[in-house]
Amino acid sequence: MEYFKELLTKPTLFQEERKLDMNFIPEELPHRDKEISLLSQLFLSLITKPNSISRKILITGKTGIGKTVTVKVFGSILQKIAKERNIVIKYVHINCRKERTSYKALIKIIRILNENFPKRGYSPQDLLEIITDFLNQQDVHILIVLDELNYLINKGEDLIYSLTRVNDDSIDTQERISIIGIVRDISCLNNLDYSTVSSLQRNIIKFSNYSKEQIFDILKYRAYLSLKENVISNDLIKMVVESIHVNGDIRNGLNILWKATKIAEGKNLQHINSECVRLGSQELMPFSTLDVLKYMSSQKLFFLLAIIMGFKKKIEINISFADILRRYQIICENYGLHPRSNSQLWNYLQEFKREGIILIEILGEKIRGRKASIQIPEVDLLKLEKIVVEILQSKGLSV
Numbered sequence: 001m002e003y004f005k006e007l008l009t010k011p012t013l014f015q016e017e018r019k020l021d022m023n024f025i026p027e028e029l030p031h032r033d034k035e036i037s038l039l040s041q042l043f044l045s046l047i048t049k050p051n052s053i054s055r056k057i058l059i060t061g062k063t064g065i066g067k068t069v070t071v072k073v074f075g076s077i078l079q080k081i082a083k084e085r086n087i088v089i090k091y092v093h094i095n096c097r098k099e100r101t102s103y104k105a106l107i108k109i110i111r112i113l114n115e116n117f118p119k120r121g122y123s124p125q126d127l128l129e130i131i132t133d134f135l136n137q138q139d140v141h142i143l144i145v146l147d148e149l150n151y152l153i154n155k156g157e158d159l160i161y162s163l164t165r166v167n168d169d170s171i172d173t174q175e176r177i178s179i180i181g182i183v184r185d186i187s188c189l190n191n192l193d194y195s196t197v198s199s200l201q202r203n204i205i206k207f208s209n210y211s212k213e214q215i216f217d218i219l220k221y222r223a224y225l226s227l228k229e230n231v232i233s234n235d236l237i238k239m240v241v242e243s244i245h246v247n248g249d250i251r252n253g254l255n256i257l258w259k260a261t262k263i264a265e266g267k268n269l270q271h272i273n274s275e276c277v278r279l280g281s282q283e284l285m286p287f288s289t290l291d292v293l294k295y296m297s298s299q300k301l302f303f304l305l306a307i308i309m310g311f312k313k314k315i316e317i318n319i320s321f322a323d324i325l326r327r328y329q330i331i332c333e334n335y336g337l338h339p340r341s342n343s344q345l346w347n348y349l350q351e352f353k354r355e356g357i358i359l360i361e362i363l364g365e366k367i368r369g370r371k372a373s374i375q376i377p378e379v380d381l382l383k384l385e386k387i388v389v390e391i392l393q394s395k396g397l398s399v
């Protein structure tokens, strides 16, 4: 009881802690007006001439620069405007990394239209037909956002193709489905049907990276929303900007702000000081990742190290499995280890993916083995390397 009482009476530095959360959707998005205005222009006809045109848009840009949040904010603006004019536009945001198959994505779409729809017992083709029927019966248009679309594409699934063909042979040719795809870069589109690619390529919105000044404005705004007045100074926000501007992922900035505030609270400070920011920026690795790494076998850790080193040496975002194998073999020779078989290493790769250690994307899964190439989205390689090395050392393996 006493512990709780003490904690509960402790003054907090947060005004609204949840507003620093990555998934919180702020009312304003500094420096993304241009993109929202562009989206509004592109989707204007959904309001002026309902169901006469469907749009397909592709958004590209690096990780952590507000693609997802901008589209979500745009989605709610669109729905609001439509409602004012008695037009029903539904919005569904699908993260293809979470909904790993077209089937799951389709179920998610249906559930937006009918909450009680059962999860099993239909084929994808059934689902597509049910969706069209719903849309026609209820006279609605749906904006489907396929976020991190590359995850579906890499599996050889072309959901966009199915969704856009669904109405093709009906007489009532109302256009009821619009799509926004979000990918980091357009290279992953190569696996798609030609007509899908060309229709997507006509409408690409490239989100540019934020400048340092813009990152500052954004973090200041998020700090203003979530922290009490005068808890953090401009100079300290600049310090946060400095520690994240290299890869420019706003998520890392929000994370540091949150940690620095927690650290300041823990020290009973009235406001954040530079030490809190320094400590807050030190350990950005999520706890879950640390845990997985701690219990990973040395062999697998060495293989991970080979991947990290491969990426450190290269500037491109792609690296071939063959290249990693070479590095791994060198590491094994240096440490007198017996290298694991290629198929075992291939399994390790899949496991890394599942464990979320590094978001590996295996391009063209059909070409198993040596020809596959691998991508890692921006992760802090140096930090990951440091931790892997430390864990190996703690196991008595000097690296």
Ligand SMILES: Nc1ncnc2c1ncn2[C@@H]1O[C@H](COP(=O)(O)OP(=O)(O)O)[C@@H](O)[C@H]1O
Pocket: 021, 022, 023, 024, 025, 026, 028, 029, 030, 031, 032, 061, 062, 063, 064, 065, 066, 067, 068, 069, 070, 218, 222, 250, 251, 254
């Ligand atoms: N202009 C902005 N204003 C306020 N917060 C932003 C802005 N841009 C990004 N964020 C925040 O940064 C984080 C990462 O943005 P997100 O949209 O997830 O990036 P992406 O989809 O490009 O990887 C989110 O928590 C988001 O709320």
Ligand SMILES: [Mg+2]
Pocket: 064, 067, 068, 069, 147
């Ligand atoms: Mg995103």
